[in-house]
Amino acid sequence: MVTLYSYPPLFGVADNNGYGLKVFAFLKLAGLPFAHRHVFDAAGAPRGQLPYLVDDGETVGDSDTILAHLARRHAVTLDAALTADQRVTALLISRLLDDLYWVMSYSRWKDERFWPAFRDALLREHPSLTPAQLQAAREFNAQRYHFQGIGRYEPEAAYARGLADLRALAHLVPETGYLFADRPTSSDAALYGFLANIHFSPIDTPLKDFLTAQANLVRHCTAIHAAVA
Missing domain, CATH: 3.40.30.10 (Glutaredoxin)
Structure with a gap:
């Protein structure tokens, strides 16, 4: 199991x-x-x-x-048909998403403009949480951001990194189908993991504003969302 x-x-x-x-x-x-x-x-x-x-x-x-x-x-074959070049691209996308993660997390936990809305959403959807627990998590994340580096950026500079990541993804994702074919691969699952956490959030961060304007990214995100529902 x-x-x-x-x-x-x-x-x-x-x-x-x-x-x-x-x-x-x-x-x-x-x-x-x-x-x-x-x-x-x-x-x-x-x-x-x-x-x-x-x-x-x-x-x-x-x-x-x-x-x-x-x-x-479990003999999963999602990536079985990928070429050597596509596997390299998949690795690069994975590393890019690692970078995007920090900016997305920064927007939720560190940016004073968006932190209250994120905190309140967590408290609303998960009543077992307390404001004190979330404040402690915020302070812990602030330490992580500092040592990783993103916490030393001003917001505009931090978002410039994330927007560059999203711009690159918007260049790669086709208008129809998925990243490498007409069937999703593990890279599509990875892309969904991050795009969905931006796209479906009601909090209008710079990342959300940019993603919403990219029809191909929205289409890809909503297609995977429907497939995994």
Whole structure:
């Protein structure tokens, strides 16, 4: 039995973190049965990070490692037809999404303009949370941002990075179909994980404003959203 442990849902998506939603979408697109357990505290996760997977007693952390494990253990063929060049592109997209993650997270937890709306949405959708817990999480994230580097940026400079990432993705995503073919691959699941957490949020950050104006990104996001519902 496969069990996915990840952060809780928010704004109508199954995980409010891009990495957990990426694994969720991969499992759905692959047609693998699984249980989904939502947790707030990552202290018990491998390396203290979500998501992680328990598969027949084996615990696997890190979203890319999880996808590789699932493809190997369960003979998932989503990426079987990719060419060598496409696999390189898939890796580059994955690394770009790592960069976008920090800007998206910055917009939620650090930017004073958007933090109250994000905090209130979490409190509204998850009554077990308290303002004190979220404030502690915010302070923890502020430390992470500082040591990663994005926390030392002024907001306009931080968003310039994220907008550059989204602009590159808008150049890559076709107007029809998916990234590499007419069927989704693991890269489409990864892209959905991050785009959905921006697109379906009602908070009008610079990332949301830009994404909404890109018809191909919106189409891709909503197509995967429908496929994994």
